[in-house]
Amino acid sequence: MALFEIKGANFFYPSGEDSEIQALKDVSLTIEEGEFVVIIGHNGSGKSTLAKLLNGLLLPASGQVVVDGKNTADKQHYWPIRQQVGMVFQNPDNQLIATMVEEDVAFGPENLGVPTPDIVKRVEESLRQVDMLSYRRHAPHLLSGGQKQRIAIAGILAMRPRCLVLDEPTAMLDPRGRREVLETVRRLNREESMTVVWITHHMAEAVHADRVLVMEDGSIVMQGTPREVFSKTKLLQSLDLDAPDITRLGQMLAEDGYAISQDVLTVEELAVELCR
Amino acid sequence: MPITAHNLCHEYSPGTPYAIKALKDVSLEIADGEIVGLIGHTGSGKSTLIQHFNGLLKPTSGWIQVQGVNTVGKGVNLRQLRQKVGLVFQYPEHQLFEETVAADVAFGPKNLGLGKDRLEQRVHDALAAVDLDLDEIGHRSPFELSGGQMRRVAIAGVLAMEPEILILDEPTAGLDPRGRNDILSHLRRIHQHRRLTLIIVSHSMDEIAAMVDRIIVMDQGTIHADGSPREIFAQGEDLRAIGLDVPPLTSLMLELQRRGMSVPTDVLTVQEARQALLQSLKGVDGDA
Numbered sequence: 001m002a003l004f005e006i007k008g009a010n011f012f013y014p015s016g017e018d019s020e021i022q023a024l025k026d027v028s029l030t031i032e033e034g035e036f037v038v039i040i041g042h043n044g045s046g047k048s049t050l051a052k053l054l055n056g057l058l059l060p061a062s063g064q065v066v067v068d069g070k071n072t073a074d075k076q077h078y079w080p081i082r083q084q085v086g087m088v089f090q091n092p093d094n095q096l097i098a099t100m101v102e103e104d105v106a107f108g109p110e111n112l113g114v115p116t117p118d119i120v121k122r123v124e125e126s127l128r129q130v131d132m133l134s135y136r137r138h139a140p141h142l143l144s145g146g147q148k149q150r151i152a153i154a155g156i157l158a159m160r161p162r163c164l165v166l167d168e169p170t171a172m173l174d175p176r177g178r179r180e181v182l183e184t185v186r187r188l189n190r191e192e193s194m195t196v197v198w199i200t201h202h203m204a205e206a207v208h209a210d211r212v213l214v215m216e217d218g219s220i221v222m223q224g225t226p227r228e229v230f231s232k233t234k235l236l237q238s239l240d241l242d243a244p245d246i247t248r249l250g251q252m253l254a255e256d257g258y259a260i261s262q263d264v265l266t267v268e269e270l271a272v273e274l275c276r
Numbered sequence: 277m278p279i280t281a282h283n284l285c286h287e288y289s290p291g292t293p294y295a296i297k298a299l300k301d302v303s304l305e306i307a308d309g310e311i312v313g314l315i316g317h318t319g320s321g322k323s324t325l326i327q328h329f330n331g332l333l334k335p336t337s338g339w340i341q342v343q344g345v346n347t348v349g350k351g352v353n354l355r356q357l358r359q360k361v362g363l364v365f366q367y368p369e370h371q372l373f374e375e376t377v378a379a380d381v382a383f384g385p386k387n388l389g390l391g392k393d394r395l396e397q398r399v400h401d402a403l404a405a406v407d408l409d410l411d412e413i414g415h416r417s418p419f420e421l422s423g424g425q426m427r428r429v430a431i432a433g434v435l436a437m438e439p440e441i442l443i444l445d446e447p448t449a450g451l452d453p454r455g456r457n458d459i460l461s462h463l464r465r466i467h468q469h470r471r472l473t474l475i476i477v478s479h480s481m482d483e484i485a486a487m488v489d490r491i492i493v494m495d496q497g498t499i500h501a502d503g504s505p506r507e508i509f510a511q512g513e514d515l516r517a518i519g520l521d522v523p524p525l526t527s528l529m530l531e532l533q534r535r536g537m538s539v540p541t542d543v544l545t546v547q548e549a550r551q552a553l554l555q556s557l558k559g560v561d562g563d564a
Contacts (some may be wrong), residue, residue, distance in 0.1 A: 042455075043422060088517055112438055171449070171450045172449065174318045174479045175521040176318070196431065201452045201453055240457075246524050248530060249550060255551060256554060267524055267531055268531065
């Protein structure tokens, strides 16, 4: 069953005195339970606005957003939806509030009124899920960026959500932190069937998604498997986005007459094709 | 030499249980007009090193001389040094504070006591260098601009000081692909026109390989490698060992070598990789 159903959503931000900017233009989208969806696109393309529609942080001006059968515009669904759809943002420093890791992770379930023994259990479980259990008594501000993001994710897992929406979670991280966070979230998706919506500027992070959406100017302009999307190098270039180097190299060699498929994505795939 | 460091060491919180040796015996020379990429993992010492370049930090031992000024010397004029060495920190847009773009860019040079006309000329030129028009956006609040534009305004604020050495810490972090390309092409142009020495700190070799003359790789407080991008890329395996991201094309070449193909590992662009592979594949056909 579809976890999210967005139909004809429009959204406007005020701009200056009496004008407005249309951030989303008639967007329709269905996301299935357990899917890993990556959204790419430039700043101002509407990615973050779309993300905020998913848990009712923003409501569409027209059209509707339905999460697990519940319309986000319906006030009685606010809290159930926000508990089910957890959000992680770009800057880990803005998301951590406690002086000890386990207290930070406990913050969410405490507010949900979960009984204390259950909170302890949930905190332990969530920290294990992001591979940070051994840091439970550490101070969050002394951790690396990647570790902080994983703590932020654990804080959300402790609320037992069905979906994680991550808005550029790796933008402020170094390559190692980026890998840590991506691998953690991929594992949650694979092993626990967590639905994931991952927003990024880094094409390399989209390679393992079930589906890639490309947004431009408030609309979804391309979507499909990473292979389908990245093989359309010309269209991507016209949007000022680059297909991964490996895909471009594969296509050039194909033009030179070698039997390389149009949609190679990874180093291993291209190496195998070249050595055949 | 604009920058010469000799056995530079820096220790944070020396003499406490938290003491960390961030730089260990770093010696290097950077020549006039060079474009240098400084690469390394978080904690490798990159940021500590660049803060020595304008005297924000002083060596625990060893010495560094920048534009003829030895920063450990007695009575050294750091104010003068900092006019010559512009340092753009990570996320410089967080440091914007004035009511208008023009006032923000003018803030630094105004403190130099320039006359009104010269000041305005500098603000105009600095904004133009990052492709922004003083007449068009000078009167606007910097906080109304897009993230990429705000960053360019912040860089213009440093350029307006007309530094001889420009250092940028992760200038493209957090920007979208369009913003990244913009910043890098502006930097390339600024280097050409102003003939300054440019030092770019980055996590991503990929990104800066095409524009720098030289890459210095830092690891655990020491210089791990120093050479042209081609020389550095050729050591792909070694870079992976110290936790750096190896560009995908380099990874491909390493993988092909492992599988017995004879290919070079010092390719920088997709075009170069294509040429190298065409040559290698033809060779195989010829043998057959």
